[in-house]
Amino acid sequence: MAKNLVIVESPAKAKTIEKILGSDFEVKSCFGHIRDLEKDDMGIDIQNNFKPKYAVPEDKEKIVKELKKLAKDTDEVWLATDEDREGEAISWHLCEVLGLDPHTTKRIVFHEITKPAIERAVQQPRLLDMNLVNAQQARRILDRIVGFELSPVLWRKMSMRNSLSAGRVQSVAVRLIVEREREINAFNAVSSFRVEAFFTAKDPQGKSMSFKAEGPGRFKTAEDAEKFLTQCIGAAYTVKDIQVKPGKKSPAAPFTTSTLQQEASRKLGYSVSKTMLLAQKLYESGKITYMRTDSVNLSDTALTDIKQAIDKNWGEKYHQHRKFKNKNESAQEAHEAIRPTYMENSSVDDSDTKRLYDLIWKRTIASQMADAELEKTIAKIDISTNHEELTASGEVLKFDGFLKVYMESRDDEDLTDEEEQEGVLPPLQVKQVVDLKEMKATERFTRPAPRYTEASLVKKLEELGIGRPSTYAPTITTIQKRTYVEKRDKEGVKREFRILVLKADKINKLTDAENTGAEKSKLFPSDLGMIVTDFLNQYFDSVMDYGFTAKIEEEFDEIAHGKKVWNKMLNEFYQPFHQDVANTLEKAERVKGERFLGDDPETGKPVVARMGRYGPMIQIGKAEDEEKPRFAKLKATQSIETISMADAMELFRLPRALGMFEDQEVTVNIGRFGPYAQHDKKFYSLKKEMDPYTVELDEIAPLIVEKRTAKDERTIKIFEKEKIQILKGPYGPYIKQGLKNYKIPKERIDHAADITVEEAKAIIEDVKANPPKKKAPARKKKTE
């Protein structure tokens, strides 16, 4: 038994630190928080100054028991949880649960897992900071109050039966997506004409080179653009002025959780949860530092390591020492930036993981490399027939610096037409005459802000100070699980644009077409998301305010600095908030999100789009009418807010009868699980590309045949009389009787085809006698 017990949060960290500290220290992990508020009565005694009621969750009982035993048998316990609000609270909970005295127990912290940092920490222990702990308790209690008082309001006031939820973070995340969608829907594209002139000029060797120049501003109408081109007929073009300016580019800071998620999304197309899963693997195998961090800091040992790698690979002049500062004020910086643990270490097996590792490696290296040096050339070209001038600009890379390894990519929202890639200009001289090949005036349209991707939403949330590195990915999952938001693609629509071409002193008018509005893997709000957001905005504007989190974070900081009392702060928040909850419960109407579309031309009955119990739908006629109303479900891509009368009526064309196949009728419809065909009492899901409104019989027939053969292939053996089947599933062979499935014992799995009826029966009886353990949700208590 070691003399000292050190407790950290992460088990991977525990292993590394144990090696550094040696045999006098045993290092254990508590796996994050070990206590949480009870679920009953919110776990808060509001009348009694918001006194929290904590409990050890079921899935933490085992580790708590183990820590208790170790703490008892050791001379001294050291609390080494992360140095932030949550970490301080975890240490305090450890004191409470392990029976340690918070006034004497040693508390140590380090921001990096390096030998000097840890040895230094052990020499300078401090005590628990109860102010910081209280700031965390205030944070936790406020979130519980908001979540557990708002969610039930939704259950009462929304007409849909989902398990709805609301919270300080998720509801604002949904709001961002809803508002962006409406901005896009309300957007009117305005067009203007941009002039580009294509020239040739001779270089000193007499070789002809072509280059491009931009026109003077933009023309609002085709007439203005044509007028300008007409003026240019027969003109001579002379270089009037050349300016050469040096420029530079600097590398981006090393990765934090949020920037890693953004770059992995843009460069590798990973979802935020995929990025975090792969990063976790890299962390656990010791390849990278901790992946949930908001710090851009690199440890001194890392800096030395990185410098060595740069010097070795590219030479000293590529190295530049840099210290990055966090832009984000809410950052708590308990860890380092995300970086490789050793720059030398680069063998990663799995290809997806390797691509992420390479990204981290390059970003880390680049962050300590020299600026890239550029030379920007701007040439003004005079037009002899009018007073206008054209501008040609070019860029030459003089020294590549960090660009040798890494260039940060951008969200398309940051890109404007002006920032398109600069080309290289031929070596021009003032007074040189250049030859115009052609001049084009192209119609261009303004674009609305793009929809959020998972990663750009994380970026926005971080800017607003909402959420933490450990919650970005789960938050994105939650709002999709609640069906407030859906990630999907959107097909673009064709749009024509005009081009005026001046060539050989003649003007030609052309039209071309482009695809516009196409989106890939973007977040779209559902009708439910919109309705819930509108409701919350109407009754709980303070919590829904984008500045709400920032405002209460300031107060948490004041608590942490001992300038404010935590339960007083909570009371100031709670009184008006709870009043809003009570008022809303009493006064607000049940929300249906109804929108009137028009009258049905056939019957004259009103047609409305609204939210039903099972989702958005169209209703013709009223419930109180003698004839029952007709209903149709909206397609996944349609929404109550934007659907047209014509599209709504179109939905009533289902179910469709397609004709007979093998003497049985084939019909198509859309069900709970999407479009399907029905034939001989059996169901067949339509393929993704099949549209139930237009699909033909000869497309369905192969589907029916295909399913039959697939079933044959899945079947290993059938015992007709006993209704027992031996089937091949995704996890290997299994036995099916009636509708129930039974697992085949390991030792028989390889010989599944040889199983006899008796054997199969025995296996079924056996499984029935010893039912496999169900993986019960960890938080639920067993009632048996």
Next chain:
DNA sequence: CAGTGAGCGAGCTTCCGCTTGACTT
């Protein structure tokens, strides 16, 4: 697996932030 759509009411759901693990019928 392929229904439904009004209203009532039983019994259920729900937050944010720390951290990994279990293992398919």
